[in-house]
Amino acid sequence: MRYPRTILASLAAGAMALTAACSSTSGSSQPPVLPSAVVAAAAAVAASTAPHAPPAALTTSPGASTPTPIDPCKKLTIADVQPYFTVPVATEMPSPLSSGTMLGCEWAAAGGGGLSTTLDMLVIVGQDAQDRWDLANATGHPEKLSGIGAESEHLARQTDMWAMTGSGAEAVWCGVTTGGWRELAGHRELADPANIPDDVATRIAGQYGLLCNKIFGSGNTTPTMTAPAPTGSAAAVTAPGPTAAAAAAGGVMTGTDVPVPQGMDCSGTKTAKNTTGGLECDQQVPDPDAAYNFFLQALPKAGYVINTKRYVKTDSGRVLANISFSGGKLPGFNVVNIDAKDVDITLQLN
Structure with a gap:
C-alpha cells in the first residue's frame, strides 16, 4: 500500500x-x-x-x-x-x-x-x-x-x-x-x-x-505553477515525538527479528513479499502515538540504527509519521510508515 x-x-x-x-x-x-x-x-x-x-x-x-x-x-x-x-x-x-x-x-x-x-x-x-x-x-x-x-x-x-x-x-x-x-x-x-x-x-x-x-545553486527557483495552500496544514514536526507512553512489545515480523508493538499482528502470512522483493506488514494499531514511541525504543534495542524520524499531527488530529532504520540482521534500508491507525513496515532484503 x-x-x-x-x-x-x-x-x-x-x-x-x-x-x-x-x-x-x-x-x-x-x-x-x-x-x-x-x-x-x-x-x-x-x-x-x-x-x-x-x-x-x-x-x-x-x-x-x-x-x-x-x-x-x-x-x-x-x-x-x-x-x-x-x-x-x-x-x-x-x-x-x-x-x-x-x-x-x-x-x-x-x-x-x-x-x-x-x-x-x-x-x-x-x-x-x-x-x-x-x-x-x-x-x-x-x-x-x-x-x-x-x-x-x-x-x-x-x-x-x-x-x-x-x-x-x-x-x-x-x-x-x-x-x-x-x-x-x-x-x-x-x-x-x-x-x-x-x-x-x-x-x-x-x-x-x-x-x-x-x-x-543557480537559476530561477520560484515556481509559478503552485497548488492552493492546504486547508488542514500539518503542525510543525515534533521531536522526539508524542508524549504518549510506548506500546508494549507484541512480537516480531515473521522471518525476522524486527519488533512490533502490542496490537499489531505480523505473524504468518500477514508478513509477505512485496513488489520490490522485500518484506511488508501492514496492520492497524489501537494507538499510533504509542506505536511510534515503541519503534523509537524497540528498534535500537534489537540492534537497529534509526536513520531518520518524522512525526506530524495535522490540525484534525491525524498522525502521520515515519521512521527509517538499518543495520541489525537486515542488509538494506527499512521503513515504518504510520498514517492514523495504519502502520506499514517495509524491509529491504537485498
Whole structure:
C-alpha cells in the first residue's frame, strides 16, 4: 500500500541499471511504469556535447578525487516542495537504494483515500553523472526544457524531467518524477492525467525542474505553477515525538527479528513479499502515538540504527509519521510508515 517507497526504489534501481548498461552490449530496458520514467528516459534521449557551467553545489571531499554526493533530503526542505502539493507534505524519506555518487529523496503528501501523492528526486554527481547524461543522449527524441541547469529534458507528453550542469568530474545530474496526481499542482487540473498534451507536459516538467536549480545553486527557483495552500496544514514536526507512553512489545515480523508493538499482528502470512522483493506488514494499531514511541525504543534495542524520524499531527488530529532504520540482521534500508491507525513496515532484503 505504501507507494512512496516503491516508487523511489524503482527510480534508484533504474538509475543503477543504466550504469551497468554502460558496460553491456545489451543496453537497458525501459520500465513499464511512469514513476521510473525519469531514469528510463535517461537511457533513451538525444546526444549533447556542449560544455556545462560548473555547479555551485558540487564539492570534493578533502584528499579525494571524487565529488561529495549531494543529498536532496538535506539540500531541500519540505517548505521547498510544499507549493506543489494541495495537502500537507507529511514525510521526507531518503532513497532505499543509493551509491557513492547517487542519492535520492521522496516527499509524500498526507492525502487520504489510501493513495499516496509523491515527488521524488535523484541526484548523481561526478563522472557517474556525466556517464548518465551521455548514455541518456545516445538514442531517442527528448524535448528540451529551458532555464534549468545547463541543459534539461523530458520525454514528449511526460512530466518527469532530468537536468545537467557541469561536466566530467564536476557534473551534477538531477531528475524529478512524481506519483499520483490528485494533490499535485499541474496534474490536478488535467482533464485526462493519462493523456497530457505535449505543451502542458513541457510546462509542468519545467516547473518541477526548478527544484533542480536549488540543487545546482543557480537559476530561477520560484515556481509559478503552485497548488492552493492546504486547508488542514500539518503542525510543525515534533521531536522526539508524542508524549504518549510506548506500546508494549507484541512480537516480531515473521522471518525476522524486527519488533512490533502490542496490537499489531505480523505473524504468518500477514508478513509477505512485496513488489520490490522485500518484506511488508501492514496492520492497524489501537494507538499510533504509542506505536511510534515503541519503534523509537524497540528498534535500537534489537540492534537497529534509526536513520531518520518524522512525526506530524495535522490540525484534525491525524498522525502521520515515519521512521527509517538499518543495520541489525537486515542488509538494506527499512521503513515504518504510520498514517492514523495504519502502520506499514517495509524491509529491504537485498
